[in-house]
Amino acid sequence: MEQQERVQILKDIINIDSTNGNEEAVASYLSDLFARHGIDSKKVQFAEKRANLVSEIGESGKRVLGFSGHMDVVDAGDLSKWSFPPFEATEKDGKLYGRGSTDMKSGLAAMVIAMIELKDEKKALPGKVKLLATVGEEVGELGAEQLTSNGYADDLDALVIGEPSGPQICFAHKGSMNYTVTSIGKNAHSSMPQLGVNAIDNLMLFYNEVEKFVASVNETSKLLGDFTHNATVVTGGNQVNSIPEFAKLQGNIRTIPEVDNAEIQSVFKKIVDRLNEQADVKLNLVWDYNKLPVFSDKDSSIAKLAQQGYKNKMGESIPLVASPGTTDAAEFIKAKKEFPVIIFGPGNAQLAHQVDECVDVKNYLDMIDIYKEMVINYFNQ
Incomplete structure (x- = not known):
């Protein structure tokens, strides 16, 4: 996929006002995008205009690697304080501005594109990558709760949540x-x-x-x-x-x-x-x-693969840390079996919920490649 197409996909979903309660428009966009690349998706309806999305690539095998991101964003607040309209993605000086750009549509888009490119490149995956795109994370992790209670996380062997983590990987949070x-x-x-x-x-x-x-x-x-x-x-x-x-x-x-x-x-x-x-x-x-607080294995294979993928792409090491914030992981860990979880995505959490929220475009593009490498190496261990 060309770089500009990668950026345009992120712009398209930022342009969708998915302030909590209107996430189905994002789910529909992603479902159509997957379909154009021969990837099936399933909407899991939460309420009117609200639907989670579940998509998979790969073949039935020994392991399932989960990708997850939420589609809702917080309210834009006082629009007069924004330098650019919050739901008209604007690229300037290497950054992409808009509500949800960092929290967390860039992480969601990066995961989606990584899956599409792996499929288009016909990468052999002796297992499945499952995307769990959720509603209502900002006000109760509602979609993650629904998907977990309906069994969609029960087959996961590891989970990557693409929340903005800055130049670090989180393996635990309050x-x-x-x-x-x-x-x-x-x-x-x-x-x-x-x-x-x-x-x-x-x-x-x-x-x-x-x-x-x-x-x-x-x-x-x-x-x-x-x-x-x-x-x-x-x-x-x-x-x-x-x-x-x-x-x-x-x-x-x-x-x-x-x-x-x-x-x-x-x-x-x-x-x-x-x-x-x-x-x-x-x-x-x-x-x-x-x-509940979330604790995962700091030495899990998925954490090590994230560290290695970042170092291979960026040429520097990235730390493993704990976070004060909560994520959909707090619901997904209630699945029937235990699995390691990391929070690892483009963007800086300190910019989340802020006026003029933005993401570094290069950071977003780099994460697509890092996710792809992580997937390939996960199944080739």
Whole structure:
């Protein structure tokens, strides 16, 4: 495939506004692209306008190598702050700008093109490469959860997730939890607060107790670092001279094995239950998102092949690291058998979700070749 065609394919999928909830347009584009090269695909419908895509190349053999990338992107935000329209891919000074360019349509496109070129070049693959393109990664890893529960990951022997990893390979990452706490109070005039119940005050009781718990945590992970908690969204009240009858707090937690998801759920429940024993306190806790930490084998064959492929292409070594962020791997590792996972893709995660998100074009093109070499060497071991 010519370089310009490789770039145009990435531009085409960046131009599709697949802000969470509209991923099927990307799945349809990729399915049509695969079909033009004699590769079958299957859509796995998640909801209206939302479909995962599963595609395979190679022959039935001893092993299956998984490629995975998500098709959704986060909202572009204030369009006036962008130098270029976020859904009109713009190439300038060796970079390609657009929402999703780095997170993670460049990784997805690189994997797709690697599969197509291996097929067109008639490379003998004594096994299968399976692409699992997902919906809803940004808001709950919804597609990965669906594909895993439906058995699409059960035959994998290794998995590469093409999230932007910078010049490094990730083999482990923290868990992630999102929660919502609501507080129900009673309206009253602010001049007579004794007649009401201040929902914000009661919500702050919860927040203060959580912060006490966070401050008491001394455990850390040598690999992943510290457990973290952040209150990220707070709403409440509707008029400055009225006692608020409703307030809501949402927070995000990054977990480590030393302070794991189950422990956090237990501690938070105890805090809410204890506070609700007080008169006029009515708190409700809901867990919106609960993803486990991911640990893989640092010395797995797929990790070594990624390192070797990068060195062969770029002439320099690349480190193996752990990441604070979460990925679809948190769902795929729930498959019936255990397999090694790496996160390895073009782009820089620090540019993800940013205004003027971009990817280095050379980095994207290089990753296509690296993926191809990894596949060939994986099956020739």
